[in-house]
Amino acid sequence: MLSVVRRALPQASRSVSRGLQLQSARAFSGGLADQDRIFQNIYGEHDTSIKGAMKIGDYHQTDKIVQKGWQWIINEIKKSGLRGRGGAGFPTGLKYSFMPKNKPDNRPSYLVVNADESEPCTCKDREILRNEPHKLVDGCLIVGSAMLAKAAYIYIRGEYYEEYVALQRAVDEAYREGKIGKNACNSGYDFDVFVHRGAGAYICGEETAMIESLEGKQGKPRLKPPFPANVGLWGCPTTVTNVETVAVVPTICRRGGDWFSSFGRDGNKGTKLFNVGGNVNNPCTVEEELGVPMRYLIEKHGGGVKGGWDNLQAVIPGGVSVPMITAEMADKAVMDFDGLREFKSALGTGSM
Amino acid sequence: DSSTMAAALRGGLRRVATTMRSTSMQNLYPAMGVRQFRASNPAFAGAIYNHVDTPDNNADTPWDFTKENYDKIKEIVKKYPPNYKRSAVMPLLFLAQKQCEEMPEFGNSGWIPLAAMNKIAKVLDMPEMRVYEVATFYTMYNRTKIGKHNIQVCTTSPCMVRDAYGIIDALKAHLGIGVGETTPDGLFHLMEAECLGACCNAPMMQIAGPICNDAYYEDLTPESAIAIVETLRKGEAPKKGSQIGRHCSIGPNGKTVLTGEPQAPPCRDLDAC
Numbered sequence: 001m002l003s004v005v006r007r008a009l010p011q012a013s014r015s016v017s018r019g020l021q022l023q024s025a026r027a028f029s030g031g032l033a034d035q036d037r038i039f040q041n042i043y044g045e046h047d048t049s050i051k052g053a054m055k056i057g058d059y060h061q062t063d064k065i066v067q068k069g070w071q072w073i074i075n076e077i078k079k080s081g082l083r084g085r086g087g088a089g090f091p092t093g094l095k096y097s098f099m100p101k102n103k104p105d106n107r108p109s110y111l112v113v114n115a116d117e118s119e120p121c122t123c124k125d126r127e128i129l130r131n132e133p134h135k136l137v138d139g140c141l142i143v144g145s146a147m148l149a150k151a152a153y154i155y156i157r158g159e160y161y162e163e164y165v166a167l168q169r170a171v172d173e174a175y176r177e178g179k180i181g182k183n184a185c186n187s188g189y190d191f192d193v194f195v196h197r198g199a200g201a202y203i204c205g206e207e208t209a210m211i212e213s214l215e216g217k218q219g220k221p222r223l224k225p226p227f228p229a230n231v232g233l234w235g236c237p238t239t240v241t242n243v244e245t246v247a248v249v250p251t252i253c254r255r256g257g258d259w260f261s262s263f264g265r266d267g268n269k270g271t272k273l274f275n276v277g278g279n280v281n282n283p284c285t286v287e288e289e290l291g292v293p294m295r296y297l298i299e300k301h302g303g304g305v306k307g308g309w310d311n312l313q314a315v316i317p318g319g320v321s322v323p324m325i326t327a328e329m330a331d332k333a334v335m336d337f338d339g340l341r342e343f344k345s346a347l348g349t350g351s352m
Numbered sequence: 353d354s355s356t357m358a359a360a361l362r363g364g365l366r367r368v369a370t371t372m373r374s375t376s377m378q379n380l381y382p383a384m385g386v387r388q389f390r391a392s393n394p395a396f397a398g399a400i401y402n403h404v405d406t407p408d409n410n411a412d413t414p415w416d417f418t419k420e421n422y423d424k425i426k427e428i429v430k431k432y433p434p435n436y437k438r439s440a441v442m443p444l445l446f447l448a449q450k451q452c453e454e455m456p457e458f459g460n461s462g463w464i465p466l467a468a469m470n471k472i473a474k475v476l477d478m479p480e481m482r483v484y485e486v487a488t489f490y491t492m493y494n495r496t497k498i499g500k501h502n503i504q505v506c507t508t509s510p511c512m513v514r515d516a517y518g519i520i521d522a523l524k525a526h527l528g529i530g531v532g533e534t535t536p537d538g539l540f541h542l543m544e545a546e547c548l549g550a551c552c553n554a555p556m557m558q559i560a561g562p563i564c565n566d567a568y569y570e571d572l573t574p575e576s577a578i579a580i581v582e583t584l585r586k587g588e589a590p591k592k593g594s595q596i597g598r599h600c601s602i603g604p605n606g607k608t609v610l611t612g613e614p615q616a617p618p619c620r621d622l623d624a625c
Contacts (some may be wrong), residue, residue: 001510001513003513028575034610034611034612035617038617040455040614040615040616041614043599043601043607044600045599046614055616055617056615057616057617057619060616060619064623065622068622083433084595119507119549120508121510121547121551122549122551123550123551126601130600131600158490159545159548160549161548161565183414194431194432196431196443197442197443197446198442199491200490200491200493201445202546202547214439214488216436216438216440216442217482217485218486219489219490220490232431234436240558251617254619254620256625273504275601277551277552278510278514279514281551281605282604282605282608283603284552284601284603285601286608287609300353300528301603301604301608319485351551352363
């Protein structure tokens with residue numbers, strides 16, 4: 001979120017930027033090419049039904065991917081360097097590998113998808129949920145099979161009613177076409193996907209609070225340990241993961257973890273959906289590679305700051321939970337996890 | 353040393369005592385020794401946690417789900433493990449709230465009477481208090497009657513910098529009510545909401561009710577917000593989504609990416625790797 005200045009900035013901010021040192025950034029290659037974008041229909045201009053989704057590659061050879069087994073899938077995700085897109089940026093391959101593979105008491109495992117996008121400034125998951133829901137359903141199946149999970153619960157925030165209708169329609173279509181349910185995609189793996197609506201509580205975006213909410217209680221967070229991968233939903237091993245993280249996994253499996261890690265700097269690999277909002281001329285959602293300079297994102301995709309770059313007062317780079325940065329820092333900032341940590345901020349959800 | 357410190361402390365205490373007797377403190381504590389009572393802001397839309405019995409909302413009010421809703425409940429409960437039916441309490445509360453919109457004895461307004469919560473407890477075999485806990489925790493459940501159309505304007509930072517308060521002021525002036533109040537004809541209830549997740553289409557509002565069904569109205573100006581309200585007053589459905597013709601989150605100046613046809617990504621030979 002960007003806000004414009006109404007009066008002259010105090011001089012104190014200069015001393016902050018003088019002390020910072022940028023790590024050497026890989027030369028920015030000028031932005032992603034359209035064929036490298038994972039979300040081809042993020043604006044919903046084309047058919048969002050299962051037919052349209054299959055035309056742009058969803059569910060393609062999902063059965064083969066599932067049959068490759070959990071080790072192969074987790075390995076691909078680890079090779080890709082994917083980090084959680086929900087704000088924390090935890091290495092995804094590592095997180096998914098925490099799920100237990102041997103369960104002596106035969107408790108089922110669950111995948112919970114965090115579609116409770118309540119962070120102010122963030123509206124990226126909304127576009128996936130309403131315009132590309134089949135990427136999410138496909139991802140749920142592949143990630144669920146990588147965790148040996150029985151079912152996925154997509155917890156969508158209550159305020160997103162139209163998005164819930166679109167997502168439920170997509171899940172029903174996928175069941176009808178045999179993509180999920182018994183023998184999902186003819187892979188031999190049984191997997192269910194259910195959509196659960198939240199009811200207006202920001203705290204339910206936290207993983208243990210989400211699990212409490214799914215259990216039909218108040219969404220009050222639990223203590224960790226025990227971690228959800230050991231004791232989660234209804235006492236069963238659970239992983240809570242963001243919509244975007246799950247939705248990019250099928251493409252990573254198809255194109256290869258090496259392809260995904262060809263974008264971005266070390267430790268900050270891949271592409272991401274960014275939101276540019278606030279006082280800009282062209283507020284929008286756009287998919288770019290991690291490591292894109294903030295100024296490029298604001299000027300090229302965001303249409304520039306209202307009243308010109310010099311009118312910029314501050315930028316919140318990743319949802320209001322992350323510290324704000326000044327206009328001088330925004331000039332030099334690079335949108336990835338490490339790039340913003342240098343300015344004592346964080347990438348968060350990548351929504352400005 | 354300790355004696356100088358003691359002297360400094362005594363001096364400090366004397367200064368504090370003098371300050372307390374000064375006029376600035378007397379403005380805050382006009383009658384020293386008497387605790388002030390201050391009323392908090394009035395609560396709105398079921399924001400108080402305790403239930404207050406009224407003639408049309410008490411444990412004996414007759415309330416039951418319709419036959420169609422019972423069929424829906426059967427489908428909802430199937431989504432959760434059979435021994436954890438209470439997970440269905442949230443969808444059922446929404447169902448009850450939606451059903452009250454069609455019930456004239458509850459004012460054709462979307463809210464959840466106490467009797468409905470008790471019925472849900474019976475249907476799901478759970479103690480009533482557990483249903484009350486859930487109904488009081490989440491903000492979308494109304495426990496008192498509000499207007500037919502619940503206008504929720506987002507005023508969190510991204511919308512606020514794009515003049516969401518201007519929208520609120522325009523609606524307040526037009527409807528003649530304050531935030532958290534219902535119009536005298538019972539048609540509109542106005543409230544501020546926390547981030548509704550449409551930050552690229554700021555400022556925006558969500559309207560709950562029988563015609564709008566929680567739709568978003570985005571890219572508002574004070575004039576377009578008032579136009580939406582007037583369309584609702586006539587009983588027609590306003591245009592959903594962006595009010596300035598944007599498609600989803602494509603910027604007002606047009607797309608900067610994905611200008612061609614969508615392409616399926618190449619899939620490598622999965623047998624080989």
